[in-house]
Amino acid sequence: MLEARDITVRFGGVIAVNSVSLTVGDGEVLGLIGPNGSGKSTFINAMTGLVPATGKLTVGDRPVPLGRAGAIAASGVLRTFQTPQVHDDLTCLENVLLGLPDRRLRSIGVAWLRRRALMRAEHGRWAEALDALEFVGLADSAQSPAGVLSYGERRRLELARVYAGKPGTLLLDEPAAGLNHVETTNLVKLLHEWRGRGGPALLVVEHKIDFLEELCHRLVVLELGRVIATGEPAAVWADPKVANAYLGVVAEDPSVQNSLGKVADNA
Template sequence: MTTDTTTKDTAPDATTPDRTVLDARGVTMRFGGLTAVRGVDLTVRSGEIVGLIGPNGAGKTTFFNCLTGLYVPTEGEVRYKGTLLPPKSFKVTAAGIARTFQNIRLFSNMTVLENVLVGRHTRTKEGFWSAVLRGPGFHKAENASRARAMELLEFVGLAPKAEHLARNLPYGEQRKLEIARALASEPGLLLLDEPTAGMNPQETRATEELVFAIRDMGIAVLVIEHDMRFIFNLCDRVAVLVQGEKLIEGDSATVQGDDRVIAAYLGEPFEGAPGDEEAAEVHAAEAHAAPPAQAPTEAPAPAPTEAPADTPTEAEPGKENDR
C-alpha cells in the first residue's frame, strides 16, 4: 500500500481557470431563536482570493463553520467542485477543503514537523494492520509524508525549526505552522480565519506574500480579516456580511466606496439594513399582543375654582403683616 502524495500542481483540474471551487447557496444557520447566518450565497473560483469582512458578530466564523462541516446549515447547501459536501468535518477535509482557526489550534507538545504530519492523515492510505506490522509499504508511505511535510515547512520558512516544539515558536510562526498543516491535506480551497490577528506590520506583510504564493500554487483562498488594508490589497473580490446577511460583494473599489459598508462599520443605521425587516415584524407582533388601553373608571376630580374676592387667602411669604 502507498500514500497518495499527489500535490495540487498535478491534481486533475486543480488549475483550471474560472472553475467554481466553492458554491454556497442560501446558507442559513439558526441557533434556537437566533439566526446567525441568513441566506448567504458565495462562490470562489480556482486561483482566486476572496475576502469576507464585516463588523464583529456579523456571522463570518459561523459561515466558515458551515462550509467546513463543523455546523450543519439549517438551510441551504455547500458544494465543492460541483459535489454536495457531507456534514462531517473530516469528510470535508478529505474532499479538498482545509482551514485555519481564529484562535491558534496547534498540538503544542508536538514538534513542528509532527504537527504538519498530522495534516497528512487524510492523504495516507495505510491502515491499522500496516501500522502494527510496519512493513515496507508503511515505511515508504511514512518517508513520503515526511518529505512532503518538509517541503511545506520550507515553503512557509519553518524548515530550520522542524524539531522544535510548537509551543516554543513565536506567535507569527505559529500562524505559519497552522497554514502549513492545513496545506498538508493538499486542499483545493484554503479557508483562513483572521490569519494576521495580533501581528505587527512586518508579519502581516509576510503573511500577505505567503497567501499570494499559495494562490500561485493553484489553491483558491477564502479569508476572513479585520485588517482592511490587508484585505483590499490581497483579494480579487470582497463580500461583506452584516448581521448574518450578505450586504454587498465586488472588487475592492466597489466595496470601499459603498456608503452602506461604511455605515455598518460605524454602527450607523441605514435604509434597507439587514435585520430591519425582522425588527419591524417583532415590533408589529409586540404591538398586536399588547392589551388595549382601558378608559379610566373614576370620574376626574373637579377643576379648582377661583376664590371669591372677599374670601381671605393665605398671605405670601414675607407679607404676613400686609393683611
C-alpha cells in the same frame, strides 16, 4: 471551486447567518468582511461542519453534506482558525504530519508483509511535511516542540499544516489577527507565493483592510448575518451600506473610506 447557497445558522431563536450565498471561483481570492458579530466565522464554521446549518454546499460539481467536518475536508477544502490550532507537546514536524493522514498500509499484516512499502510511504509523508515547514520558514524548528514558538510562528505552523494537505480551496479565518505589520506583510508574500505555485482558491475572513486589498479579487460584506454588498474592493468600500454597517452613519464622502479602514483595522 466552492459554491454555498442559502446557508442559514440558528442558535435557538437567533439567526446568526441568514440565507447567505457566495461562490469562490477557481484560483480566486474572495474576502468575507463585516463588523464584529456579523456572522463571518459562523458562516465558515457552518461550511466546515462545526455548527448545524441548512442550505447547500457544492465543491467542484459534487454536493457536500453540511454538518460533517470529514466530508468537507475529503472534498479538498481545508481551513485555519482565528487562534492557531497547534499541539504544544508535539514537534513542528509532528504537527504538520497531522495534516497528512494516510490510512493505507496501516495494518498488522502490512507491517509484517509489506514493510518496505510502508516505510516508503512514511518517508514520503515526512518529506512533504519538511517541505511545508521549509515553505513557511520553520524548517530549522522541525524537531522543536510547538509550545516554544512565538505567536506569529504558530500562525505559520498552522499554515504549513494546510499547505501540506494540498487543498483545492482554503478558508482562512482572520489569518492576520495578532500579527504585527512586518508579520502581516510577510504573510501576504507567503500567500502570493503559494498562489504562484498553483495554490488553492482562498476565502479570507479578515479585518485588516490593507491585507484584504493586497490579496482579494472580490469582497462579500455581511451585516447581522446577511449579505449587504459584493464586488471589487474599491466598489465595496465606496458603498454607503458598507460605511453604515461599520460607522453607524450613511456617508458618501470619500473620506469615509479612510475612516472605514481605520475602524476595520482596529476591530
